[in-house]
Amino acid sequence: MPRAKRLSDPPDRILRVYAFDPSRGARLENHLTIRVPYEKLKKGPVGKKVAVIDYDASNSCYYEGVDLDATSVLGQNGLAPSESDPQFHQQMVYAVVMDTIRRFELALGRPVRWRGDSSSVNAPFHGLLKVHPHAMLEANAFYDPAQHALVFGYFRASEVDAGVNLPGQLVFTCLSHDIIVHESTHAILDGIRGHFSDPTGPDAAAFHEGFADIVALLQHFSFKDSLLETIQRTGGLIHRKQLAPTARAQDGGPVIQAEIGEDNPIVDLARQFGEAMGRRKALRSALGTPPDPRVLERTIEPHERGAILVAAVFDAFFTVYINRTRDLIRMAYPDGREIVPNFLHADLANRLAEEAAKTASRLQSICLRALDYCPPVDITFGDYLRALVTSDREASSDDAAGYRAALINAFRARGVRPQGVLSYNEEALSWDPYEGVAATTENPNFSKLWKDLNAYEDEPNLRYEQQLYERLWGKAESFRLALGLSSKFPVDAKSINPLHRVQTDGSLRRQIVAELVQKEDRVAIDPTDAAAGTFTFRGGNTLIINRQGELRFSIAKPIEGPSGDERRERQRAHLRQMAASFSLAPYVAFDPVHDLGFRAVHRGF
């Protein structure tokens, strides 16, 4: 046969994007090529998970969708970055959303799944996450679970105080790398823990925001080119707020750009957006304020409270990075001289960049994996710390690089106190392994669930999926008591996912993570005032099941008993507080579902 072997599809698709946003200009470190898993794309682009549909609701029109498989596009790593070409915008949102999905999939060891789509099965793109890069004239971007969509707005920069932008210039939220990652993370997190968007307390909304910022910021540290610039200009201290000017100014002050110091872009979030709004700075920063355990109690607004979580994770990140690079610095500067920014040896800068990128990607995995060890409802920062410690201990028993210690100390310094934990050591912070009930009672065994899961994984059809969920539900029903579930309320088998972990000895460990949820409808917000309205109160367990079918962990938020009662009261107090501070209260009746749902709280990017 004279024919050449047919090539298979390439593993990756390479696409160009802005590393930050257009405001950082056409510098080398602002242009980035990222690799996303290759898939055949239709115009839009529309792939298997994501459909970019460029409809502009403010102007009631479409912009033509890009064909990323066109030869002219494929041949040059996608379209070149441009503010004025909507097809580049479509390419950038697609690329960054897919990159974020890939990071979750790598860390969790399974495909990302979206929240159930409420649109009709026959509606176009049912089940896909819809992305609207120019959805409306609005200085905003948000994830809308009802529409199963990421909505990006565009707006004119302030006429009076536009910062780096031209006054009145159009700003596109879909060109901000940070904003795209942030909104995609909301969507992915909502698919993993659908009840974290319920208004169960100040921590829940703040967790969604903080977590999305953590993912977006850690992404900054995985791009080596932009990192190298920061490493040079901070002398390796990448957490510094300011970059040193590349040329020293004379006495009269700076004359040219290179003599001006500027903000460190990698610790900032959404700089163009922040400046276009007349705030003169990025929207948020990883650095926050100096740790003060008392601040957490006083901070209620979700973005502000989330910023405390972000600051804790980044404290841990920079601490580990400094520890890991101390040897390099000592070798390069054995006499203890201070490092002069801009005068690092290129080799040293390169090694530092590598260490920073490695640390960031490891920490990102730790943060993402912890999601599987979170309870199904009513997340608190304390729960997340416990999940972080437990999941990382499960993955690697020793903490040689000091990630866990750094995280624990950083959370402690910011006043995160897990409930019922008496000490900040690792054992105490880990969830208690499931020990079963009294010796006389039978402990739950889930070995049949494995059979169903394998059947479903071999042939992922509706029948096997149903069988799998029915099995879980059946097991939960028969072991209510042993699992600490209430006998008063029905049990919902919310999710079942496989967990794959490569152990330190190289072996593969498989587990199942499953969510069971119970709910009590129409609980009065204020039992003495019927007009105050009602809410749905939820409890439940996250189960981690070993290969043999035994229960490893049962991470519970009971709906009944003293802890259920305490949580119910806490949620009431939270909802009352939200109603009291609701800014439209005099004119618009407060409705927790509407006013504390995703759209209202998370609308503000």
Added chain:
Amino acid sequence: MSEIRVRMYRTGFGDCFLIRFGKGLETRYMLIDFGAHMHGDIGTMCQIMEDIEKTTRSKLEVIVATHQHRDHISGFGQFADRFAKFKIGEVWLPWTDDPNDERARSFRTKQLALYDALDTHLRVGLKATEADQKYTAALDALANLRGNEAAVTELQRGFGTGASVHYFEGGQSITKVGRIAGLSAEFLAPPKDSSFLSRMNPPADQHFLTAPGVRADDVHPFPKLEIKAVPTDPDYSAILEEGQPILAPKAIKALEGMADFSADRLALALDNVRNNTSLVILFRYQGKVLLFPGDAQWGNWQSWIGTDRANEILKEVDFLKVAHHGSENATPVEVVQALKAAGLAVMVPTQTKPFPTIPRKPLLEALEKHCLDNVAVRSDWIGVQGAPTDPGAPTNPAAQPPLPPGFSLGPVWIDFSF
């Protein structure tokens, strides 16, 4: 004659309080707010102006304008020429109205531009009218925010009477108020710290109108690339043929709904912001304590309550003017709880037009437990021909609770004397 008399006028939906201090030759007057909401005006403003002139013989020690809302200051613009003939000692305004304060000025410039942009956006962009229920409250709130420049300018220049104009912030206090011997005043809000100020900016989630004059219908990011979703458009059929992804009509409708979701809420949120610039003043006179919190809402109260000192103050209060017409969240639960258990004199300037959600019944009921004879006295109990009354309240004046001791009814006012 009692040495303090508080006269609450009924302007409609609005505030106007004339307080008399002292007696005989030492009788002095203070006017706190004088305004009616554009859509809650019941036509009593002229009558009230005449009574103010007659009662005070055109002499006012102090005029207080708690905040820049039409329903609190419209009278100062409407009757500027008549106030110009008064003898006025002092004018008190919140620091946010100070034309020489840089932060106040930039805040005000932004806000004014935003009010205009928002009005255009609602009326032109979204074709909103008061008749459309969806927008009634928003347009009404906006009407209250706009068109106050004349009144504010007059207040800032003391009506040209030579009155001295003072701007106060939370934390200040004065022990000497004009010629009113024995009166002291403590300003509890608005504070001047930066965290309060950051909350004064339009809510973070609704920034789309920051640029003055921008309307949805004149921003086209890619004017030459727009393809209208009309089947007859040849470009549209061409891209459809090439596989352009399009949305279901339902999804388009939802997206368009989101596009105008925030405009009306933004108007209401701005109203809240302005209310929170209210001066909150605690007066002490001859052992009596009077609290006038303007239209303070949650954010304003939060700036000073919650401390032991605040609770002590609240316990001492003998007379309370209820904030923001008795609306939800204008008097936090903590405040109600901290007030003295019984015997409090309470006045509520309110009516149900134009906002049917105001006043909020459960709040008034909670307050009444602390009141003299368990009655919080409402301004809409003053019968005025053609004026609305609370549909939920007894319409027959005879069925209204009898006024507690110290209160008496006039033609367009209710008096309270200690």
